[in-house]
Amino acid sequence: xxxxxxxLVKLENTGVMLDNKWLVKGVSLEVxxxxxxTLIGPNGSGKSTTAKIALGIYKNIEGKVEKFxxxxxxxxxKISIDWTLPIRVSDFMSLTEVLTNDEINNALKLTGVExxxxxxxxxxxxxxxxxxxxxxxISKKPDLLVLDEPVQGVDFKGELALYELIKxxxxxxxxxILLISHDLHVVMSATDxxxxxxxxxxxxxxxxxxxxxxKYKELFGDRASTILSVxxxxxxxxxxxxxxxxxxx
Amino acid sequence: xxxxxxxxALVAGLGIALVTGPFGCFVIxxxxxxxxxxxxxxxxxxxTLAFSFDINISFSVLLISSAVALxxxxxxxxxxLPSDALLGLxxxxxxAIGLVVIGFLSYIxxxxxxxxxxxxxxxxxxxLLVIWAGGAIILLVxxxxxxxxxxxxxxxxxxxxEGMKPEKINAVFTILMAAxxxxxxxMVGILLITGMLIIPAAMAxxxxxxxxxxxxxxxxxxxxxxVLGLYSSLEFNTASGPSIITAALVLFILxxxxxxxxxxxxx
Numbered sequence: 001x002x003x004x005x006x007x008l009v010k011l012e013n014t015g016v017m018l019d020n021k022w023l024v025k026g027v028s029l030e031v032x033x034x035x036x037x038t039l040i041g042p043n044g045s046g047k048s049t050t051a052k053i054a055l056g057i058y059k060n061i062e063g064k065v066e067k068f069x070x071x072x073x074x075x076x077x078k079i080s081i082d083w084t085l086p087i088r089v090s091d092f093m094s095l096t097e098v099l100t101n102d103e104i105n106n107a108l109k110l111t112g113v114e115x116x117x118x119x120x121x122x123x124x125x126x127x128x129x130x131x132x133x134x135x136x137x138i139s140k141k142p143d144l145l146v147l148d149e150p151v152q153g154v155d156f157k158g159e160l161a162l163y164e165l166i167k168x169x170x171x172x173x174x175x176x177i178l179l180i181s182h183d184l185h186v187v188m189s190a191t192d193x194x195x196x197x198x199x200x201x202x203x204x205x206x207x208x209x210x211x212x213x214x215k216y217k218e219l220f221g222d223r224a225s226t227i228l229s230v231x232x233x234x235x236x237x238x239x240x241x242x243x244x245x246x247x248x249x
Numbered sequence: 250x251x252x253x254x255x256x257x258a259l260v261a262g263l264g265i266a267l268v269t270g271p272f273g274c275f276v277i278x279x280x281x282x283x284x285x286x287x288x289x290x291x292x293x294x295x296x297t298l299a300f301s302f303d304i305n306i307s308f309s310v311l312l313i314s315s316a317v318a319l320x321x322x323x324x325x326x327x328x329x330l331p332s333d334a335l336l337g338l339x340x341x342x343x344x345a346i347g348l349v350v351i352g353f354l355s356y357i358x359x360x361x362x363x364x365x366x367x368x369x370x371x372x373x374x375x376x377l378l379v380i381w382a383g384g385a386i387i388l389l390v391x392x393x394x395x396x397x398x399x400x401x402x403x404x405x406x407x408x409x410x411e412g413m414k415p416e417k418i419n420a421v422f423t424i425l426m427a428a429x430x431x432x433x434x435x436m437v438g439i440l441l442i443t444g445m446l447i448i449p450a451a452m453a454x455x456x457x458x459x460x461x462x463x464x465x466x467x468x469x470x471x472x473x474x475x476v477l478g479l480y481s482s483l484e485f486n487t488a489s490g491p492s493i494i495t496a497a498l499v500l501f502i503l504x505x506x507x508x509x510x511x512x513x514x515x516x
Contacts, residue, residue, distance in 0.1 A: 055410035074410035085278045085403065086457050095400045096411040120458065146410065 006032045007068055008144040008176040014053050014063030023049045025062070026200045029193075031144060031176040036167070038179045038187045041197035042219060047180045048077050050197065051146050054178060069144055073137030075130075077148040077180070087121045089113070089132055097140040107139030108132070110165060112158070126153035134162060138169050145170070145177045159183070163190060184224055254370055255479070258436075258489060261372045262475035264380040265433045265445065268387050270468030272429055273450030274460070275422070278402050283333060284321075286443045287340040288427055291317040292434045293347030296364055300357055301350065307379050307431045314427035317343055322423075344439075367438030367490035369479070376435060383432040387425055394418055399460065438490050448497040449474060455504040470500050 008031050015025035024046025031037045031054075039047040052058050053065060055074060081087060093104045108114040111131040116124060124132065134150055147166065151159045163186050170177050181187050187194060188207040195204040196216050203213040210216050216224070276285050295310035302309075317339055324335050351359055360368065391398070401408035401415030408415045430442055437445050449470035450463070457463035477500075478493030485492075 052406070052410075055406075057406050057409045070412045072411050074407055076404070076406055076410075079404055079407065081403065082278065082280075084280070084454065086454065086459055086463055087403065088459050091459055091461075092403070095403060096396070096408065096413055098396075140411075 007066075008033060009054050009068065009178070010066045011050070011054055012064040012066075014050075014061055014065060016049055016053060016058050016061050022199065024053075024197065024199060027053070027063075027195070027197070028201070029054075029195055029204075031178050033143070033176050034170060034174045035192045036170060036177040036179055036190060037193045037195065038181060038191040039195050039197055040181065040184065040187055040220075041202070045197045046199055047197055048148050050195075051148050051178060051180060055146055069142075071140065071143040073140055073142035073145045075133045075137045075145075075147045075150045077152075079133070081121050083122060088117075089119055089121055089124070090117050092121050092132065093136050093139055095136065099139055103139055107135040110138065110169075111135040111162065127155060127158065130154050131158070131162070134166075138173075141173055141175075143173075143175050145175055147177060148180045149182065150179070151181075151183075166190075184220070254372075255483065257372045257374070257377060258369045259476070259479055261377055261380050261436050262369060262479060262493060263472055264377070264384050265436060266449070266471030266475045267468060268384040268429055269433070269442075269445045270449060270471045271388070271391060271464045272426065273446040273448075273471070274453065274464050274467050275398070275402065276426075276446050277450045277454065281426075282443060282447050283336045283340075285426060285430070285446050287321070287336045287343075288314045288317060288430050289434070289439050289442045290340040291343035291347075292430055293364060293439055294343050294350065295347075295431070296434070297347050297350040297354065300354060300359075306435060307383070310434055311427050311431035313343070314430050315424055318423045318427055363438070365438050365440050366488060367434070367436050367441060369436045369489040369493075372436060380432050380436070383428060387428055387432075390421065390425060394421055398422055436490070437493070441490050441494050444494040444497065445471070448494065448501050452497070452501040452504040455501075470497065474500055 010030040012028050014027050016023045027046070027050050029037060029050075039050055041047050049058070053061055054067075055072065056065065056067065089108070090104055093099060093107065104117070105114060108117055111134050113128055113131045113135065116128060116132065121129070121132070130151060130153055134147075137145055137147070145166075150166065151162050154162060163183075166177065166179075167190050169175070179187070179191070188211065191207055193204065194207050194210045196202040196210055196213070196219060198219060202215040202219060203210055205213075211224075276282055291313055292310040295313035296306055298304070298313065299306040299309040321335060321339055324330070324339075325332060328335070330338075351361075363371070397408060397413035397415065397418045398421075400411070400413045401418055405415050429446075433442055433445070450467040452470045453463045453466035456466050474493050474497035478496035479489055481487065481496065482489045482492035
């Protein structure tokens with residue numbers, strides 16, 4: 001297998017300009033099979049925009065985007081369902097993919113919302129809706145998952161469980177994940193590569209490298225850099241000699 | 250059997266209701282009722298052109314409606330005016346141009362009332378063929394694009410991200426809308442076609458709890474409205490197009506009562 005075969009999506013020096021203002025500029029990244037790439041950064045730093053560039057939602061962009069798969073699952077940051085549309089959870093599940101009843105049930109079970117299958121989508125709570133969104137994205141067994149703050153509004157216990165689920169799925173399906181998250185603890189523990197954005201790429205690399213970067217400290221403050229040390233006392237992984245995290249099997 | 254004018258009217262009306270049922274739902278979901286009205290208004294110009302150049306009415310209406318839809322898409326990108334203002338601009342200017350052209354065609358006697366409100370009782374066998382063959386093609390295309398169309402109706406970006414190609418699908422949908430107006434304009438008329446699209450679908454919204462159910466109820470509602478409307482127009486000697494729309498309205502009102510009863514029962 002050539003090296004290129006593992007790359008699912010590749011951005012080269014991409015940027016988007018809207019009304020003469022750069023939303024984000026000069027972003028290069030690649031998501032490979034089985035790897036989790038995370039975008040962090042303050043509000044308005046271009047995280048969602050970068051995800052949308054990777055997904056091909058923005059048409060007039062600077063730079064180059066190459067996609068090597070069409071099987072993509074997307075959990076957008078914001079989605080609103082028009083009240084004129086009567087739509088149940090089960091209808092929403094098979095929105096872009098033909099799914100069997102079992103596949104729908106299994107996906108909903110994984111995110112803990114199987115009981116809501118026949119509910120109207122508009123009557124779900126924020127956290128429930130988020131779980132349905134994740135279930136929908138993983139139900140089609142995608143090669144590439146793009147998750148834009150996937151656990152917003154989910155309760156604390158559920159949040160950890162869902163992040164674990166996401167990690168489990170990336171391992172089981174071998175899919176690549178492009179994740180946007182504000183939860184630095186999770187980002188630093190479960191991620192292979194981190195991009196710190198603020199209109200452009202401030203710094204990037206392994207979580208360990210990023211945490212030590214002065215630009216990261218500038219953006220998130222001194223306390224953010226202690227996150228990794230807090231995390232390092234967690235014992236479900238080991239470190240390889242070069243400092244990358246290896247999950248215990 | 251198609252020799253009787255009333256049977257022809259009935260068959261034509263039922264054929265149109267089968268097509269407007271599902272599309273009416275999409276018009277409501279995508280908030281396109283004003284857009285449908287604009288296409289219908291512009292069809293007057295299509296009709297006059299058909300007379301001027303002696304071409305098929307449905308064909309020239311399809312041509313003009315598609316052109317207006319394309320101009321709209323262009324204007325939305327190049328101007329800063331809101332969509333409803335652009336729609337109003339296109340609807341009334343194309344209607345006005347149509348009426349001006351009629352003035353030049355003084356050698357032809359136009360039945361303006363027939364154009365505005367439709368003349369379902371004057372349907373001939375060729376019209377029936379246009380409605381049923383055209384309708385069948387439109388429904389077939391709808392079935393083919395159902396998944397991406399529905400996905401991009403629910404959420405455009407999600408559909409785009411997951412490879413449903415919403416931009417292309419929207420263009421196909423727009424042409425289908427123009428085609429529906431083209432095949433039904435002679436029967437239902439310029440001013441009432443939007444009603445035929447929206448009222449049965451609105452009724453269905455009151456009763457349905459999922460998209461496919463809404464489409465089925467919308468079709469049934471449209472079929473019922475055609476049957477009730479035509480028989481009552483025969484009974485009370487009223488104009489057929491408006492009678493059908495009135496029947497649809499009655500069904501809509503009944504569906505409102507239904508909701509209230511359900512809510513009371515739940516309490």
